[in-house]
Amino acid sequence: MIKPLSMLKTGERGKIVRIEGGMAVIKRLTDLGFVPEQEVEVIRSAPRGPVAIKIKGAVYALGRGIADKIYVEEVHE
Amino acid sequence: MLKKSTSRSLDSHISKKEITIALAGNPNAGKSVVFNQLTGGNQIIGNWPGKTVERTEGWIRYRDRRIRIVDLPGIYSLSTYTEEELIAREFIISGIPDVIINVIDASLLERSLFLTLQLLEMERPLVLAVNQLDVAESKGLKTDIDALSKLLSIPAVGVIATRGTGLNKLLTVAIESADKQDSVAPPLYGGEIEQSIEELEKILDNAYPEYPVRWLAIKIIENDEDIKRLNLPEEVLERADVIRRGLEETHGEPIEVILSSERYALASRIARTSQHYEAGKRTLLQRLDSVLLHPVFGYISMGFFLFVAFIVLFKIGSIGSSLLEGLFSRLAPMVNSLALPETVKELLWDGLLSGIISGITIALPYILPFYIFLSFLENSGYLARIAFLTDNIMHKLGLHGKGAIPIIMGYGCNVPAILGTRILESRRERVIASLLATLIPCSARTVVILGLVGAFMGLKWAFVIYLLDLVIVYMAGFLMNRYYPGETPGLIMEVPDIRIPPLKPSLRQSWFRIKEFLYIALPYIMLGSVILELIKIFGWFDTINRILSPIIVNWLGLPPITGVVLIFGLLRKELTLILLSTFSGTTNFSTILNPRQMFVFSFFVTLYVPCLATVAALKKELGNITSTLIVIGEILISLILAGLLNQLWIYLAG
Numbered sequence: 001m002i003k004p005l006s007m008l009k010t011g012e013r014g015k016i017v018r019i020e021g022g023m024a025v026i027k028r029l030t031d032l033g034f035v036p037e038q039e040v041e042v043i044r045s046a047p048r049g050p051v052a053i054k055i056k057g058a059v060y061a062l063g064r065g066i067a068d069k070i071y072v073e074e075v076h077e
Numbered sequence: 078m079l080k081k082s083t084s085r086s087l088d089s090h091i092s093k094k095e096i097t098i099a100l101a102g103n104p105n106a107g108k109s110v111v112f113n114q115l116t117g118g119n120q121i122i123g124n125w126p127g128k129t130v131e132r133t134e135g136w137i138r139y140r141d142r143r144i145r146i147v148d149l150p151g152i153y154s155l156s157t158y159t160e161e162e163l164i165a166r167e168f169i170i171s172g173i174p175d176v177i178i179n180v181i182d183a184s185l186l187e188r189s190l191f192l193t194l195q196l197l198e199m200e201r202p203l204v205l206a207v208n209q210l211d212v213a214e215s216k217g218l219k220t221d222i223d224a225l226s227k228l229l230s231i232p233a234v235g236v237i238a239t240r241g242t243g244l245n246k247l248l249t250v251a252i253e254s255a256d257k258q259d260s261v262a263p264p265l266y267g268g269e270i271e272q273s274i275e276e277l278e279k280i281l282d283n284a285y286p287e288y289p290v291r292w293l294a295i296k297i298i299e300n301d302e303d304i305k306r307l308n309l310p311e312e313v314l315e316r317a318d319v320i321r322r323g324l325e326e327t328h329g330e331p332i333e334v335i336l337s338s339e340r341y342a343l344a345s346r347i348a349r350t351s352q353h354y355e356a357g358k359r360t361l362l363q364r365l366d367s368v369l370l371h372p373v374f375g376y377i378s379m380g381f382f383l384f385v386a387f388i389v390l391f392k393i394g395s396i397g398s399s400l401l402e403g404l405f406s407r408l409a410p411m412v413n414s415l416a417l418p419e420t421v422k423e424l425l426w427d428g429l430l431s432g433i434i435s436g437i438t439i440a441l442p443y444i445l446p447f448y449i450f451l452s453f454l455e456n457s458g459y460l461a462r463i464a465f466l467t468d469n470i471m472h473k474l475g476l477h478g479k480g481a482i483p484i485i486m487g488y489g490c491n492v493p494a495i496l497g498t499r500i501l502e503s504r505r506e507r508v509i510a511s512l513l514a515t516l517i518p519c520s521a522r523t524v525v526i527l528g529l530v531g532a533f534m535g536l537k538w539a540f541v542i543y544l545l546d547l548v549i550v551y552m553a554g555f556l557m558n559r560y561y562p563g564e565t566p567g568l569i570m571e572v573p574d575i576r577i578p579p580l581k582p583s584l585r586q587s588w589f590r591i592k593e594f595l596y597i598a599l600p601y602i603m604l605g606s607v608i609l610e611l612i613k614i615f616g617w618f619d620t621i622n623r624i625l626s627p628i629i630v631n632w633l634g635l636p637p638i639t640g641v642v643l644i645f646g647l648l649r650k651e652l653t654l655i656l657l658s659t660f661s662g663t664t665n666f667s668t669i670l671n672p673r674q675m676f677v678f679s680f681f682v683t684l685y686v687p688c689l690a691t692v693a694a695l696k697k698e699l700g701n702i703t704s705t706l707i708v709i710g711e712i713l714i715s716l717i718l719a720g721l722l723n724q725l726w727i728y729l730a731g
Contacts, residue, residue, distance in 0.1 A: 023333060024158055028569055030337035031154035033188055036330065038341070046372040049469035050478065050568055056187045057216075059366075061465040063477055063567035 217357025397442025
C-alpha cells in the first residue's frame, strides 16, 4: 500500500515511490538520497511534528509537511 | 556567478612553489578537524567575499613550499540550491585550487560518494580522505580503501582525523597529485543518460574551454540555474530541451530525480564493493538518541539541560564580569593622574574607556562562555536534536526547527543570536528570527529582572516576566508569520550522531565569533558612551527627564529619574540598574520604586529597543530599512504594552 512517509510509525520501514512538491525541495531530498526505490526507516515519529528518518545510514529530521509529500510503499519483514 | 578560469595554464606540470588545497565534503564529515590538524595555528577565519558563509583558510610549510589550505563549506551536493554549494562550486571551477581533498565519512560511505562523483565530474585533481574509520568500524563497517581508490581511479587515504592518523600521508599524496595535475576520469552513467551527455558534448564541442565539456553538458541537461547565465546558443538549449524531455519521458521522473538516482545507483555500487558490514555494536551515545528524540523524555531532558546550562553560564558571567570590573577600576586612578583638564579626563574615562570596558566586560565573561557552549552544542550534534524537538512550535512562528537555535542564543546575548540567523534559508526566516531574538531577555536584561523584580518582589514575579515575554515572542512570531509575505520552508536537516565535540575547533570557532562580536559592537558602544558623557558634562539630564516625563511618569508610571536611566540602557541594558543606584544613591531599590514600578520598569527594559550592539548586528545582517523598522516597532510595542500593564495594574489595585 502506498502512503505518505508521515503515516509510518516509529520503527516501520518503507520504500520510496515518489516525491511531490516544489523542485527545490525535491532536489534537496534527492541529493540526500531520497530517491525512488530507496528504503527508509522511521526512527522517531509522533502524532504531530517532524519525523526522524534513517536512510543509507544517516538520520534526517523532516518537517511533517515534507514527510507528507514523500510517498512510500510499506515494507514488511 | 561562474567565473572564467585563467589559472588552468600550461605550466601546471611544473611543481609550483605555492600550492592551494581545497577541502570539500559533507557537513559533519570531519572536514574542520582535518583542517585544524593540518594547519595548526596558522589560520584566518572570515567570510566568503560578499557572503555570510564562514570561510577558513590556513597555511603550512612543506619542504620549502607554502601550502595554502581552504576549507570549503560543508555540502551534500554541487547543485545551486544553497549558497554553500554555489561557493564551493565556483571556487573549484575557478581553477584556484591545485588539488581538492574530499573528506568523506566512512560510516556514511554511500551518501559521501554522491558528492565525490560530482567532484569527479569537475575533472580537477582529487584525493579522497576516508575519515572516521573508527566510527565506521564501531558500526561494523569494514572499508577497503584500495578498492575505493581503484573504483574511483583517484588516490585514497584512510584517516582518523580526531587522532591525527593518516594525515601526513594525506598531505603528501595531495601535494603529489597537485604537482602531477593528475587527470581525473569523470564517472560514466547508465545507457541513455550517458548517450545524452555525449550527444550534447559533441554539440558543445569546445566552445567553453574554461569548463570541462562533460560537466557543462551534464549541467545543461540538469537545467542548472547558474549555467543559464552563460547565455548558451539557442541550438544548444533547444537540443538540451529535447534530450531532457526524452529522458523524463523514459524514466517518468523530473530530470533532477533521474540524475540523482543515477549518481546514487553508482555510489551504492561502489560502496557495496568497497565496504562490508560485520556485526556492529550500538554504543552508549547512539542509544542516547532514543531518549533525546523521544516525544516526552526528549522535551524533559532538553528543558532540564538548557535550564541548568543557562544558570551555570549566568553564574560564570556574573562572577567573571565583577572580576573584570574590579580589574578595570584600577585603571581609573591612572587616568586621573594624567595632566589633562578635568572635562577631557571625564570624557576619556567615563566616555571612551568605560565604553570599551563595558564592551569587554560583557563580551568575555557572558558571551564567550556562551559561544563555547553553543559550539559544543553544535559540534556534539545536540543542536540538531533541539531543532527536531522544536520544529512543531516554531512552525507557528513562521520558522522551522532550526529557528529555535538563534532564539535560544538570544538568552545569552542578542548579537550572536542575530548573526546566528544565517543558518536559516530564506530572508523571511532571518527577519522573523532576528526580530524574535531581540525580544528575548539576554543575560544583561536578566541582570535587571533578577536584580530588581527577583530580589525585591520574589523569583515568582521574575518568572512572570519571562513568561510574559515568551507570550509576546509567540504573538510577534504568530503575527509575522501571518502578515509577512512568503511561506515557511519545511525542515530538512541531518541529525548527526551524538558525539563528544572536538575541543580545538570549537574553541577556535568561539574565538572567531567573539572577535566578530567586538568588531560589530564596540564602535557603537564607544560612540554611545561618549555621547552620553557629553550629555552629562553639559548637564542635560534634567532637561531630558523633563522632556520624557509625559511618557515616563504619566504613561509608564515611573519616577522621572528613570528617563535618563533608560536612555543609558541603550548602551547595555544592565546599566539601567547600575545607574538607578548611582542616581538615587541607594541599592535598596524598594525605597525609590514600588512593586508596580519595579515590574513595569523591568518589563519595559526587557522589551524596548535592543541595545546598540544589537542594533549594529541587525543593521549588518538585515540592512538599514529593516533594522530601523524593527527598532521603531519595538519602541512602540514596548511603550504600548508597558503602559497598558501600568494602567491595568493601577486599575486592578485601585
